[in-house]
Amino acid sequence: MFQLEHVNLVVKDISTTLDFILTAFPDWQVRGQGEGDWYGQKRRWLHVGTDQQYITLNSGSDAPNRDLKSNAPGLAHLGFTVEDVDSLTLRLQSKGYIIGTIGADHPYRKTIYFTDPSGFEFEFIQYLTNEPTKRNMYGGETSSIIRVGTAV
Incomplete structure (x- = not known):
């Protein structure tokens, strides 16, 4: 392991x-x-x-970090599992950090993205099940992602 x-x-x-x-x-x-x-x-x-x-x-x-809206090679984002996406979002927003992207609605996970002051994007994901097949289910989204603080 x-x-x-x-x-x-x-x-x-x-x-x-x-x-x-x-x-x-x-x-x-x-x-x-x-x-x-x-x-x-x-x-x-x-x-x-x-x-x-x-x-x-x-x-x-x-110097600017990689343009996250581009297809240029480099780090796209860092992903972290968290216990409570909503409270994490409130903490970051209360300090003035802006949501970059809201993940698509999914029956087994919630995701939100923020960009730090140096231009690195952080994904925070809350799994709503411990069952691996459901956690790793691709597809099943009931909405599209929403770009909030980043332009498309």
Whole structure:
């Protein structure tokens, strides 16, 4: 068995992305932080998450992230299972974060997407069953996805 331990992101501003992540996951904590050398450039890093999984945030430049509306190669989004999509949505919205996409209505899951201040899209999915065949059922949607904060 294996699991994904961490994702390493280079972000525009560690503090603003950290705020987004800790708002989404209030039980997460900063595991460690410091400075390092990346091919001759000094950069700050920070690990935020749990004892088992985390996201590494690295300082970067003000350059734009991949255009999420394009078909350009690169990271499309990070997906996380959560226990309660609605309360997570309220937490993020109360801090001013805007819904990017509302997932299609599905009998066994609810999904919502937000984009963090560095331009990375996060998908949050709540499964409404523990039965794998239902959780992984493709099709069965009773609506289309709704683009809210992102233009098509």
